[in-house]
Amino acid sequence: xxxxxxxxxxxxxxxxxxxxxxxxxxxxxxxxxxxxxxxxxxxxxxxxxxxxxxxxxxxxxxxxxxxxxxxxxxxxxxxxxxxxxxxxxxxxxxxxx
Numbered sequence: 678x679x680x681x682x683x684x685x686x687x688x689x690x691x692x693x694x695x696x697x698x699x700x701x702x703x704x705x706x707x708x709x710x711x712x713x714x715x716x717x718x719x720x721x722x723x724x725x726x727x728x729x730x731x732x733x734x735x736x737x738x739x740x741x742x743x744x745x746x747x748x749x750x751x752x753x754x755x756x757x758x759x760x761x762x763x764x765x766x767x768x769x770x771x772x773x774x
Contacts, residue, residue: 690722
């Protein structure tokens with residue numbers, strides 16, 4: 678987690694699935710609790726995400742939104758981006774290439 682000028686960046690890597698999702702949930706919860714202006718979830722190192730990982734991102738987005746905190750995903754790989762598109766998540770959560 679990096680904190681620069683009101684932005685907290687979470688660096689995720691590897692697979693986000695049933696075995697690792699709790700770490701993501703905790704990190705997102707801590708980021709929201711810190712009340713930055715914006716949370717950026719850097720997904721450049723994520724090779725795979727399943728439905729539990731998508732659920733954690735949705736929950737983090739909703740918690741941030743409820744607190745008035747900006748939330749965006751950044752740099753998903755082509756494979757992960759395709760999963761995000763198919764899930765409909767990108768219709769709700771902003772993403773930067």
